[in-house]
Amino acid sequence: MGLSTHILDTSRGKPAPNVAISLYRETDSSTGWAKEGEGHTDSDGRYRGFFADEPTAFRVGTYKLRFEVGQYYEQLKTDTLYPFVEIVFTIKDASQHYHIPLLLNPFGYSTYRGS
Numbered sequence: 001m002g003l004s005t006h007i008l009d010t011s012r013g014k015p016a017p018n019v020a021i022s023l024y025r026e027t028d029s030s031t032g033w034a035k036e037g038e039g040h041t042d043s044d045g046r047y048r049g050f051f052a053d054e055p056t057a058f059r060v061g062t063y064k065l066r067f068e069v070g071q072y073y074e075q076l077k078t079d080t081l082y083p084f085v086e087i088v089f090t091i092k093d094a095s096q097h098y099h100i101p102l103l104l105n106p107f108g109y110s111t112y113r114g115s
Contacts, residue, residue, distance in 0.1 A: 002058055004099045005065060006046040011105040015045025019072045023050050026062040033064060064088045067102055080106040087111050
């Protein structure tokens with residue numbers, strides 16, 4: 001089913017557009033992580049492109065989403081504590097859809113499994 005995400009900037013009450021996002025999968029190699037994809041949030045703060053071209057590549061494992069939020073706040077000319085946010089999560093059933101949102105403000109963030 002795949003993976004999607006979105007970012008809501010809670011300090012502005014708006015989606016966070018054009019934020020660079022990278023997806024990594026944990027490996028057994030010495031590097032620990034392999035890049036699986038990358039993209040940017042759309043005007044609604046969403047990204048749905050992971051595994052869109054190759055849905056069978058989405059499999060059980062531990063993944064990490066990296067959000068380049070420092071660049072986003074730099075464009076807004078807003079100070080932030082976080083140059084990036086990484087969310088690590090485990091996929092136990094790749095037949096399900098996983099939505100991993102990021103609720104963001106310049107000095108805090110939270111996440112959850114969405115629908």
